[in-house]
Amino acid sequence: MSSMSLPYAEPLVPREPAERQIPEPPRRGEPGGPPCGICTGKSTPPVWSDDNWTLHPPVGGSLLGTVWLASRVHADSFSDLPEELAGDFGRVAARVERAILSLGDIARVHLYRWGDGGAHFHVWFLPRPLGMVEASGMMLPLWEDVLPNVADEELAAAAERVAAQV
Numbered sequence: 780m781s782s783m784s785l786p787y788a789e790p791l792v793p794r795e796p797a798e799r800q801i802p803e804p805p806r807r808g809e810p811g812g813p814p815c816g817i818c819t820g821k822s823t824p825p826v827w828s829d830d831n832w833t834l835h836p837p838v839g840g841s842l843l844g845t846v847w848l849a850s851r852v853h854a855d856s857f858s859d860l861p862e863e864l865a866g867d868f869g870r871v872a873a874r875v876e877r878a879i880l881s882l883g884d885i886a887r888v889h890l891y892r893w894g895d896g897g898a899h900f901h902v903w904f905l906p907r908p909l910g911m912v913e914a915s916g917m918m919l920p921l922w923e924d925v926l927p928n929v930a931d932e933e934l935a936a937a938a939e940r941v942a943a944q945v
């Protein structure tokens with residue numbers, strides 16, 4: 780991982796963390812917060828679904844083949860999912876990973892479950908372009924943010940190609 784690097788010229792200046800905000804501001808889909816965007820259909824329409832999951836393209840992204848997988852049930856994190864779904868996640872994640880790799884020119888598929896924006900379970904799948912070793916590990920979402928966005932229609936079309944292979 781020694782080749783991974785920030786998408787910024789150095790030197791960067793370390794800074795202190797801000798004052799902690801306790802309690803934290805409510806997220807979408809939790810008591811006191813805005814409505815859940817996934818449950819209210821505000822997110823991009825799914826390109827694939829089954830009884831348990833829906834698969835969505837991003838908006839405003841830079842990496843073709845990026846998708847996010849959401850549970851149909853409104854549950855927060857892995858520990859809140861019904862046990863059957865928690866088990867099923869591995870099966871579906873493997874299928875989505877394989878489908879993204881089938882697009883070609885991809886070294887690895889990175890999975891991210893943050894949960895800081897909304898309280899509805901969803902996991903991001905980001906393809907790391909083949910040979911882009913500077914975007915290894917935790918650098919990929921930073922590079923994804925800094926690289927120029929591609930059109931949302933292109934992101935959706937790539938997600939449709941992924942969906943066709945899931």
Ligand SMILES: [Zn+2]
Nearest residue numbers: 815818853899
């Ligand atoms: Zn929800």
